[in-house]
Amino acid sequence: MNILVCISSVPETTTKIRFTEDNKKFDENEVKWIINPWDELALTRALELKEQGAGVNEITVVTVGSPTTDQVLRKALAIGADKAIRINAEPTDAWFTAHQLAEVVKNGNYDIIMAGIDSSDYNGMAVGSMLAELANLPSIAGMSALNIEGGKITVKREIAGGKESIEASAPFVAIVQKGIAIEPKIAGMRGVMNARRKPLDVVEPVDAEVQTEFLSFELPAPKGKCVMIEPGNEAELMDKLANEAKAL
Numbered sequence: 437m438n439i440l441v442c443i444s445s446v447p448e449t450t451t452k453i454r455f456t457e458d459n460k461k462f463d464e465n466e467v468k469w470i471i472n473p474w475d476e477l478a479l480t481r482a483l484e485l486k487e488q489g490a491g492v493n494e495i496t497v498v499t500v501g502s503p504t505t506d507q508v509l510r511k512a513l514a515i516g517a518d519k520a521i522r523i524n525a526e527p528t529d530a531w532f533t534a535h536q537l538a539e540v541v542k543n544g545n546y547d548i549i550m551a552g553i554d555s556s557d558y559n560g561m562a563v564g565s566m567l568a569e570l571a572n573l574p575s576i577a578g579m580s581a582l583n584i585e586g587g588k589i590t591v592k593r594e595i596a597g598g599k600e601s602i603e604a605s606a607p608f609v610a611i612v613q614k615g616i617a618i619e620p621k622i623a624g625m626r627g628v629m630n631a632r633r634k635p636l637d638v639v640e641p642v643d644a645e646v647q648t649e650f651l652s653f654e655l656p657a658p659k660g661k662c663v664m665i666e667p668g669n670e671a672e673l674m675d676k677l678a679n680e681a682k683a684l
Contacts, residue, residue, distance in 0.1 A: 437584070437606070438494045439482045440546040442537055442567070443475040443512060444527065445505040446557040459652045464504075471508050473620075474552025478610070480617035481582055482550060483516045490584035494518045496544070500527040500536045506636065513631035514623035520634070525641035528648070534566035535644035541571040547606035548589075553578065553613040564611035574608045580615035 447453070447467050454463040471479070479497065486492040497512040498521040499505050509520040521540060527533040541549055549571070551564035568575035580599070581592035589604045594613065623631075663680075665673050 437491045437547045438496070438545060439485075439492055440541065440544060440549045441475065441479045441482055441495065441497045441512075441517070442549065442551040442563070443479065443497050443499050443508065444472040444552075444555050444557075445469045445499060445501055445508045446472045446555055449556065453655065455653045455655075459654065460650065462653070469504065469508055471511060472552055472555045472557075474554055474556075474613065476552075476620045477614065477617045478550040478552055478612045479512055479515065479517065480620050481612070482548075483621060484617065485582070485584055486516075491587060492584070496521060496546070498523070498537060498540050500525055500533045500641075502526060509636055510631050511623060513634045513636070514627040515621045516627065518634065520636040522636065522638050523641050524638050528646045530560050530562040530566055531647040532644045534563050534570055536641050537563070537567050538570035539642045540639070541567070541573070548582075549573070549607070549609045551609065551611055553611050564609060568609040568611075571609070575611055576602060576604060576608060577611040579610050579612045582610060582612070582616060 446469065448470050451467050454465075455461060456463045470476075479495070482492065482495050486495060495517045496519040497509060497517045499509060500523045502524070503522075505522060509522055513520055523536040523540065525532075525536060527536075537551075549567070551567060553564065554561045555563075565575060565577065576591055576593055578593040578595070579591050580594055581590075583590050589606065591602050591604055591610065592599050593602065594600075594615075663676060665676070
């Protein structure tokens with residue numbers, strides 16, 4: 437069984453966000469790039485299944501991006517992925533990105549295609565579902581558990597008021613959320629050294645029309661001044677909550 441994990445490169449959560457060109461472009465200077473947390477948990481679960489002897493033979497990671505994203509692919513290889521693919525294009529929007537990933541899926545031999553339900557940069561929550569449709573594959577969204585035992589694939593997904601257990605047949609797209617794995621794996625020194633020898637293939641993008649244009653970005657308004665209330669002054673607290681806080 438072969439697993440393909442779709443990953444994206446996102447700014448570290450402590451990155452100070454700035455924009456250039458009259459707030460029309462994200463300023464990438466001094467940005468530390470990491471694997472999108474949801475995608476990293478998907479990769480972690482794929483590696484766990486391989487380590488458990490669940491019949492997983494090979495794990496490939498794929499991303500859409502410029503050469504700057506090679507560092508996150510190398511990290512994925514250091515964690516334990518066997519191969520990496522970079523589609524040499526800027527991930528302009530979800531539609532364009534899904535088209536590129538679908539082409540890799542069609543040209544490969546993958547039983548499970550895993551993608552995070554969201555990304556921590558634009559929070560679009562669209563690529564996984566689009567990928568499944570473009571690749572003509574069934575998908576399971578909101579997945580919080582994935583197990584393979586004796587060739588039988590079982591998953592759990594979050595639904596309103598509880599969880600749903602499903603038996604799945606490969607190939608399919610697994611759109612995963614937090615809970616699929618507990619903690620991301622940390623690359624050891626041996627993994628970092630081995631990552632240099634693992635294949636990282638660069639492929640050219642296919643034609644796909646970009647559907648989205650970003651007109652401008654806007655930072656959230658700065659936080660208001662902190663108001664201190666003396667202990668025991670419940671009346672003042674209730675007054676401020678009812679009047680001042682309500683107006684914010």
